[in-house]
Amino acid sequence: MADKTNTSQGTGAAPAVDSPAAIRNVVLVGPSGAGKTTLVEALLVASGVLNRPGTVLDGTTVCDFDDAEIRQQRSVGLSLASLPSDGVKVNLIDTPGYADFVGELRAGLRAADCALFVVAANEGVDEPTRALWQECDEVGMPRAVVITKLDHARANYENALATARAAFGDKVLPLYRPDGDGLISLLSQSDEALIEGIIEESEDESLMDRYLGGEEIDRKVLIDDLERAVARGSFFPVIPVCSGSGVGTAELLEVITSAFPSPPEHPIPDVFNPHGVPRKGITCDTGGPLLAEVVKTTSDPYVGRVSLVRVFSGTIRPDTTVHVSGHFTSFFGEHNSHQDHDEDERIGTLSFPLGKTQRPAGQVVAGDLCAIGRLTRAETGDTLSDKAEPLLLKPWSMPEPLLPIAVQAHAKTDEDKLGIGLQRLAAEDPTLRIEQNPETHQIVLWCMGEAHSDVVLDALANRYGVTVDTVELRVPLRETFGGAAKGHGRHVKQSGGHGQYAVCDIAVEPLPEGGGFEFVDKVVGGAVPRQFIPSVEKGVRAQMEKGVGAGYPMVDIRVTLLDGKAHSVDSSDMAFQMAGGLALREAAAASRVAMLEPVDLVSVLVPDELVGAVMSDLSGRRGRLLGTDKIGDNRTLVKAEVPQVEITRYTIDLRSLSHGAASFTRHFSRYEAMPESVVAKLK
Known part of the structure; x- marks a missing residue:
């Protein structure tokens, strides 16, 4: 090209x-x-x-x-x-x-x-x-x-x-x-409007009276007041x-x-030491302690990592060692892709960017911006300071990425490159969150919108040579029993030599939401030897992880082991694990398996004139409206509980509905039963 x-x-x-x-x-x-x-x-x-x-x-x-x-x-x-x-x-x-x-x-x-x-x-x-x-x-x-x-x-x-x-x-x-x-x-x-506007902002309170009294105000006085008002x-x-x-x-x-x-x-952002204690008294002084922040990171397979840095205090010089602190988790919690880190790194080349052209810099003083080459661990939002006095700037607040995109490597050979590419892109972009979902086993890129996701996928393909396929996002549903049932598990293989023999009978009943899993032993007379009772529980748990219907994990049930049979030679831990799983599957076949879906608490900040449209849209997504709060003069916060499966693309839909005037947040609330009509659409 x-x-x-x-x-x-x-x-x-x-x-x-x-x-x-x-x-x-x-x-x-x-x-x-x-x-x-x-x-x-x-x-x-x-x-x-x-x-x-x-x-x-x-x-x-x-x-x-x-x-x-x-x-x-x-x-x-x-x-x-x-x-x-x-x-x-x-x-x-x-x-x-x-x-x-x-x-x-x-x-x-x-x-x-x-x-x-x-x-x-x-x-x-x-x-x-x-x-x-x-x-x-x-x-x-x-x-x-x-x-x-x-x-x-x-x-x-x-x-x-x-x-x-x-x-x-x-x-x-x-x-x-x-x-x-x-x-x-x-x-x-x-111009009267301009002159009156400047005089209204003047620190000389007598100026307006003099002007209205017919006095001609000196132009230099007006310019000086104008400049001070703009600066304020x-x-x-x-x-x-x-x-x-x-x-x-x-x-x-x-x-x-x-x-x-x-x-x-201009005031300097809040400064702390690495233990979170505020550090006062730092000003924009070239001779002060070094305090700088990485405002942008770019990575290139050939050039390496380049950090765009704003220097708030002190002076940066080439070939000096600085302390790099990244504490996103300390300030914003675990829900981000940036692990806290503290290490010393050596400053490489210093330059003043003109777009992508890097013009060499001998040093960079407080107040200036520069590019630093090859800071291998520095990420966007990290603080650079003297290694003798490590400091930490609270990172600027970032909006939460709310558009999930599920991806997978096009070929096995791309999997390692995909991991490396995503790691580097996350270091560059705090608005990109990468999730390895343990329930759906999908890689999910949380982005700000479709254009953002397109840029991320473009960078993976053209910068890191990774071919990526987008796949349908799987919402982490769960299963539970809709009623009580019994199951018989028989795992017998005796065709010569050392065989396998295990039989168990269980009763399953649903627990209230959030009840988890309970296993009760009611075996009498040693029908199932004591050493194999944990094996039955282990087999049931393994089957619960796999699911018994649509392949989603099963939750909120009590399983009671009632009876069983064993063989003095052929019974084993593995045989009873298999029998436990078979018994749970048979019980599920005899009962109604209910699907549970995650529900989020959604808060939408919207102009007053769009409240009705937003509430109607949320109701159409099976949302349960909780109420509204007035925010400021002309905005309203609409609160609702909405199933996750209905809001996977809500970022795009809300932007279209409100022409960019509304925003929202979402937080997991709980799991609840999914209507049968919706379950039927998933099958």
Whole structure:
């Protein structure tokens, strides 16, 4: 396949800084197709890093370099590109807009100190972007809005601006408006709405009275107040940008370098020692203790593992030894694919990424981002620190992957490669959970959605050379007895030589839900010798594991051994195990075997206007509605108990039903009897 990397680099060299104050870490977020990746290209050209921009259509952009991204013509992973502007190093973090790749978005938010919300002039603001704005608002992250695609045939700047203000609030105000081949500064035009918006956020309480009294406020005062309000996260400027012509890129870079905060102005996440004791007093200081975090991991069969790292404190230098801590289980419990680990590793090569191009770095100071080669144990979310003072950052919260995909190696020869490939992909992607289901004996990939699963399977095939088949997911059903029954087990083989002889009679009765298994011995007169009674129980248990009907494990029964026969020579442990299993099967044939299905507690967070549709959909899935709780001003939490077999694809269906506005969680509740009509469909 031809290398479609954009080779039209200008200066190309990585901007070098030795002070955190000269760094801006900016994450680009917004709907898929809004033009984030193309905007990065335009900014790289405007700063001289590239001579000409690449295009998503041609697969030549800096940030979309992965084979899957080039084929799909959309971002599927986080990417970093840095540029110099007015003496400041700007780290642009491009993130996917599609909901399936929210894990990459979360990593980008962790690595950044401020955000650009990118909205296309020909589109609107989708619900996930609205929700993300609210999340950023809750933590006070500084933001600006960029309206792109001004040259699109259906572009409507005024409509896009109104949509953004309706979605994000009245503190979202434009600094410029498009005018032909350029922009007009609204501040220089004495735009009243903009001036009043800036003055409302001023720390000078007398400024509004002076303005309303007719005093003309000095433009420098307004600009200074504007920059402080943006840095505080209380005012959100709108900048129109045409990536194709470059109009607006200079103005956007000015906002980034002058108004967005530097890393020392942004709080550091909570820090602990490996024993969970909080560590206070760490700041963004190049001379402080080393504290860095792996925000993305990529593995390549030829290049090895590359870790994208945000440095919060201290300075990273090549060929030094650091302590690597990964404590997902400590913070989030056992329900993840990342085992806790602590070890020392030697730093390999340091570089500043420009997409997939790695530009060598002599050292990396606090506040900056870099790539580190060949950290063999570091995974996404791990903390790097001084080995003399190990530290631990609480990993950022990740959404739970809720779409199960069952897979198997296409051939026996692929099984080992499949295990290795999945292990490496799990190290890269915290939103991928790998389950080896002990009941169904299936490998289950828990993904964020179909697009996410497609990328995982694509990586297995093209990066690790593993041919994988997707198979029908088996929900772990169980069996139990619908009523009392008796069974006779006779295992006799006496055709010469040492034979096999065992006979047993049992009674089986169902136990209440969760009753497990009970074995009762009521044999009298030594009909079954004492040494063989445990053998009967062992045989019954083995048959319960295999099931007696559809092959699912049997639970919640009491088995009573009533009688039996033995032979002085031919009876053995194995013979009575066989007889016990036969007796259970005969009892099952004489009774009704009921199927039990797992039921989950499902909680759906949904806009108020969609509550009825969601409740109706859950009822159609045999759900039992438990109630609703009001969340905030316009959202409702719907709670229901729903059989697992009905929600294997609920992630996809709910996204379609709500246009991405709803989310849900699911937790195992219990097993309960499956209706006969549903059982019949499974046969």
